[in-house]
Amino acid sequence: MAERESNMGLTTLRMNAYGTLVNRVPEIREKYHKMRDDQTSSWQRPLAWFYLGVLNLGWLLGWRPEGAAAGRGMGRDTRTAKRLSAKGGVYGGGPAESVGSVRETPERLAQRLSAYDVISFDVFDTLLFRPFASPEDLFYIVGQKLDYLDFRRIRMEAERCARQECLEKKGHREASLSDIYDWLEREAGIPKEEGMRVEQETELELCFANPYMLQVCDRMKQSGKRIIALSDMYLPSESIRRMLEKCGFGQIRDCHVSCEYGCSKSDGSLYGKLMQKLGTGRYVHVGDNRISDGENARKAGWDSISCTNVNAAGKPFRAMEMSRITGSVYRGLVNARLHNGLQSYDRDYECGFVYGGIFALGYCQFIHDYAQGHGIERILFLARDGDILSQVYRLLYPKEEEAGRIRYVLWSRLAAVKLAAPYYKYDYFRRFLFHKVNQGFTLEQIFAAMELNDLLDGLTGAAGPGGSTGERLMHAGLSLKKEDTLTDRNVHTVKDYLNGRWEQVLAHYEDQLEEGRRYYEKALDGASRAAVVDIGWAGSGAMALDVLVNRVWGLDCEIIGLLAGTNTRHNAEPDMSEAQLAGGKLISYLFSQSHNRDLWEQHDPAKGDNVAMERLLSSPLPGFRGFFGPDWEARALTPRTDREGKQAERIQQGILDFVRLYQESGMSRYVPSISGRDAAAPAYLWMEARRGQTAGEDIQCVLA
CATH class of the missing domain: 3.40.50.1000 (HAD superfamily/HAD-like)
Structure with missing residues (x-):
């Protein structure tokens, strides 16, 4: 009996020690077993025990094994991003990744x-x-x-x-x-x-x-x-x-x-x-x-x-915080392309191939799965993010193109805010005025963005005598000039001025409203259910289009908005779209409050994350300003030839080449859909490496 109790006590002690030294930290357990499972002889066991001790000591001293989970201090991908952005790294003034592997x-x-x-x-x-x-x-x-x-x-x-x-x-x-x-x-x-x-x-x-x-x-x-x-x-x-x-x-x-x-x-x-x-x-x-x-x-x-060895060469650059199979396939394909030694690529091409390719591929798979499962008759890819997405979608699903279900359509936040102003009046002022407060925009710029240049004189007093608003402001001790910037002190005055002339404001958009109706009537072509694809973030583009299609134009087509991502906790209005997301009117691929909350917590527009994600889906096409002018459609579909246009073309080429390589690999039969979390990992590594490098946005974008 005493011997049995002694053995039980020894077993308990061994199990406790094993739990503390091996199972307590998953990364230690994985590395220990990789070594221990190869040690089949009794004389080799002390080596494994010594290795286990070194791993635990290192962990206590702050060292983390390669691939340590992101939730435990700095994640592997964060460390990779810091290395890439360091001096001499890919984003620290160094050459593109593929340059180092080019051989004779x-x-x-x-x-x-x-x-x-x-x-x-x-x-x-x-x-x-x-x-x-x-x-x-x-x-x-x-x-x-x-x-x-x-x-x-x-x-x-x-x-x-x-x-x-x-x-x-x-x-x-x-x-x-x-x-x-x-x-x-x-x-x-x-x-x-x-x-x-x-x-x-x-x-x-x-x-x-x-x-x-x-x-x-x-x-x-x-x-x-x-x-x-x-x-x-x-x-x-x-x-x-x-x-x-x-x-x-x-x-x-x-x-x-x-x-x-x-x-x-x-x-x-x-x-x-x-x-x-x-x-x-x-x-x-x-x-x-x-x-x-x-x-x-x-x-x-x-x-x-x-x-x-292409995988050894590419490993220091790759995102690791992905699921095992998808992550391995992604890394293997990227490494094989960039490090086979045949040629080098420019940084814009690599941006598309390495970071944008899997994002666009996974998002288009998600769009297709949703469309197939929900009776979607038409898929509208909104300009300009939808440019490359529509190209990828056509590449993946050519029969959808043959059936006429795919459309690349002209739309923008600017167009949405103007045309939906009769219904979304609050949003009109919020985006055009209150989002621009204290950012250095002059009243002349603000009114030009709203296409209300002729109403500015009435605000500043330049319209002459006759009891103008400008004169009343001067009598009240508040004089406004065109070159004055929009501030928290004058924004309500500007809003009140426009509110008092609301019918005049709406009249400026009537012709565009009618032109837009004709355009979307042709695009929908009698469909009763359509998906509107955008990158994000509040879903305002899809919701504004829904209001116009059904409440204003009477085209009787249910609109579902498909987004890459939503507003996050860092937005001024983090809950802006929650009702629509909860009801299925808006659907998000990468993250929302209800899934992939780590990304929802991490994604910060103030740090340039929205701009960076939109850059991954760059288009050489110009921004769409609205349905005005005799050649509005031709202008919006004519690629730019400037430096940014050329960069966008290279990014798109990289994305398309990744998608083609994935198709040719045959892996789509075994991994038919890429999760939003996996698709996001490379993009977020890239975004982290480029912190602070994102450029400011044009006022015409009317940020969501």
Whole structure:
């Protein structure tokens, strides 16, 4: 009895110690298990315990493991943003990210390689890429196909165990795929033949060529040299040959794999075996691993040429606070494009590709899902944020375009405030006047923005005698001039003046109101339910359009507003749209008070966050001022040719290229929708890195 109680006490003590040292901090637990699970011998355990002690000591001293959660002090992405904005960083005066990975031209490398008799290429991360930041993340998709929970972790455990069994039985650790699935069938119940088939099919389906190496190999076709592939891999050589052929490397028929030789590049012995098999000559090996592809090749008498591991090169720049699969796919695709060595890109292109692409892609998926599930007959993308969104949507869903359901329509906060003034009178004064108080805008600028220039003289007294408002103000001791700025002292006087001439104010917009009716009647084309897409933030654009369509123009079409994000706690009116959001009149993708509240708490218009997000959806088209002038539509659809217009074109090109790459990767079949939280992570990293760099806004924007 005493012995049993002693054992129970010891067990309790061990569990308490484990809970304190391992489970207390998730990041420590993850790193400890990554090491401990590989330590299978009893003599290795003290090393794992020592490592655990170091992790806990470091945590107490303030050090945080890579990838520590954002909620615990400074998050990983915040640290990345600070590094990018530091002196010499991408946003601290340094070069664009891709510049550092550009290498010699494919022609030059092919010329160098032609001097050798046997040219060997590493396969994975050199010739072939996977659409993941980590190769083992492909196992998520295999597990999805097999309907097997936690398959990625179990598959990694199976490989470790199969290698250990191989070492014990054959004296080496080069387990084959068959060995791995022997273990999985025995220990996990996964049918061996099905599992092997699914994994090889998935590898073949998702792999894609390194464009740099594809050009190198294309230029060597006529060289007459022997080109081989050499890989430390569990897949059979025939499977790898099929992958190479699919990706355009069909000229490489000679494929050598470690599991079929019982030795590897990582221990250096595979190089010697191949030299014995292939005969004498000058050998060179090209690969991304510094040790196995570089040092070990040279020790064996080969020359070696290193290439960049794209994921290692891109890791310091990437957003990490994303879900595991979507985050890995995003990072893998971005890294493959920017760091393959073929070319560099300008910063505007990278802005679109790296930060805007996944945002636009996820938002358009969200729009499509909503439209399909709610009987939406027409999707109206509002200018100008809707320019690139409509392009992405058409790229993703061409049948929607063929069916005529998509429209890019001219609209703006300025147009909305003017045309909806009869119904949203309070909003008219709030946006045109009270949002501009004490910001340095002159009365002349304010009245010009409202298109009421002819009414300004009556306020300032320039209209002459006759009991004008200007004269009454002078008698009251308050004299206003056109060049006076709008302040908290005179704003109510200006408002009262306009209120007293309200019918005159509305008369200025009557022609535009009628022109707008004709325009939207054609755009809606008899639809009874339409979604209006905007970036945000209060939803005023969609709500104003709803009022006009149904209360003013009588077009009888239900309008639903789809927003990227809403007003946040930092807005002067954080609850402005809550009733409409609660009732489903407005729907938000990224955040609102009811979902992704961490973003809702974080997003701050005063720090330039609204402006930054709108920059990600930049358009070369000019701002829409309203339905006036003989060529109002042509003006609004003619791209600018100035510097900002060119920058917007490059941002849009980056976004479209990311979306195309995502489509080509085949991952949309397995990750059909990107959550708002995932889509936001790269954008917020970029915004954090650019704090204080956002420019002021034009008065005509009439901020929401």
